[in-house]
Amino acid sequence: AQSVTQLDSQVPVFEEAPVELRCNYSSSVSVYLFWYVQYPNQGLQLLLKYLSGSTLVKGINGFEAEFNKSQTSFHLRKPSVHISDTAEYFCAVSVNAGGTSYGKLTFGQGTILTVHP
Amino acid sequence: EAQVTQNPRYLITVTGKKLTVTCSQNMNHEYMSWYRQDPGLGLRQIYYSMNVEVTDKGDVPEGYKVSRKEKRNFPLILESPSPNQTSLYFCASSFRSGTGRETQYFGPGTRLLVL
Numbered sequence: 001a002q003s004v005t006q007l008d009s010q011v012p013v014f015e016e017a018p019v020e021l022r023c024n025y026s027s028s029v030s031v032y033l034f035w036y037v038q039y040p041n042q043g044l045q046l047l048l049k050y051l052s053g054s055t056l057v058k059g060i061n062g063f064e065a066e067f068n069k070s071q072t073s074f075h076l077r078k079p080s081v082h083i084s085d086t087a088e089y090f091c092a093v094s095v096n097a098g099g100t101s102y103g104k105l106t107f108g109q110g111t112i113l114t115v116h117p
Numbered sequence: 118e119a120q121v122t123q124n125p126r127y128l129i130t131v132t133g134k135k136l137t138v139t140c141s142q143n144m145n146h147e148y149m150s151w152y153r154q155d156p157g158l159g160l161r162q163i164y165y166s167m168n169v170e171v172t173d174k175g176d177v178p179e180g181y182k183v184s185r186k187e188k189r190n191f192p193l194i195l196e197s198p199s200p201n202q203t204s205l206y207f208c209a210s211s212f213r214s215g216t217g218r219e220t221q222y223f224g225p226g227t228r229l230l231v232l
Contacts, residue, residue, distance in 0.1 A: 009157070036223075043207060044160075044223040090159055104150070104175065105209075105221060107159040 002027035002093050006108035014116050015083055021076040021111045023091030030096040033074040034105070035065055038088045047089070050074065061085070086115045119144045121224035123208050129230045130198055138193045138227050140208030148211040149191035150175070150221070151183065153204040160207065166191055198231045205229075 007022040025031060035047040048059025055067040065076045074091060091108040121142045130136055142149065150165040152175075162175030166185040180202055182194040191210075195202060208224040 004159075006159075034221075043225045044209075046220055049220065092160075104162055104165055105152075105160075106176075107152075107161070109157055109159040 002029075002031060002095060002106050004091050004093055004106055004108035006089075006091050006111050008111050009109065010112045010114065012114045012116060013081055016080050018079050019077065019081050019085075019113065021089050021091075021113065023074045023076065023108055025072050025074065025091075025093050027072075027093065027095070031093040032096050033065075033067060034092045034094070035059065035063070035074070035076050036090045036092060037061075038090065038110075040087070044090065047076070081113070081115045083115050083117060085113060088112050119222070121208055121210055121222050123206075123224040123227050125227060126225065127228050129232065131232050132199055133197050136195050136198060136229075138195075138206060138208075138229070140191045140193065140224060141189050142191075142208075142210040142222070143189065144210060144212065144222065145188065146210035146212050146222075147188070148221075149185065150209045150211075151181070151191070151193045152207045152209065153177065153202075154207060154226075155204050163193070163206075198229075200231045203229060203231045 003026045005024045013019045033050040036044040037047050038044050047063050048057045050057045050067045058064045063078050088110045090110050092105045094105050124139045147168050151163040152160040154160045161177045163181050164183040166172045172183050206227045209221040211221040
């Protein structure tokens with residue numbers, strides 16, 4: 001079974017500063033990796049995903065993440081955050097079973113990013 | 118517009134009173150899932166369905182039932198709700214391509230309070 005650990009439950013940061021949200025995963029098979037964002041009182045929106053190929057993945061709103069297989073990590077980064085980036089961020093994995101997936105996502109506990117002016 | 122809809126969005130009920138939360142998607146997706154979100158625990162999968170009449174348990178299925186009689190609908194049933202099922206529930210659907218490149222689309226959520 002796979003598991004996901006988000007290393008920080010809360011990350012406060014000043015506006016225009018860089019941010020990194022950390023995610024580590026554990027799995028005995030290869031995985032697909034995702035980052036979702038949840039704005040206050042809203043549903044989940046996909047930020048970016050790693051399926052294969054380049055380990056640096058670019059997503060929406062200026063976010064990017066790097067897949068590091070040796071360290072089993074998929075950290076999310078943004079070089080300069082805005083007030084509007086304040087939200088909860090979830091890292092998730094699904095099993096890559098021979099190039100297909102069975103629709104199950106395993107989520108981390110979430111990281112609340114608070115951007116201060 | 119491609120979307121996943123859930124009803125109701127908010128529900129307050131009492132222990133033991135059966136309820137159903139509906140989920141519908143208009144994207145012809147094969148996969149559908151139900152998750153619950155609790156503070157500090159992230160989202161945990163309750164049940165999922167790979168196609169019509171094919172369902173399976175997720176990580177926290179106790180106290181829940183599902184059915185998949187039509188491709189677009191995936192209702193979540195609480196036969197006898199208890200206070201520990203107070204939570205925020207999300208339905209999701211996904212397309213499974215030949216290469217397995219899927220993205221899950223989430224509904225807006227249903228906030229349930231069981232008294």
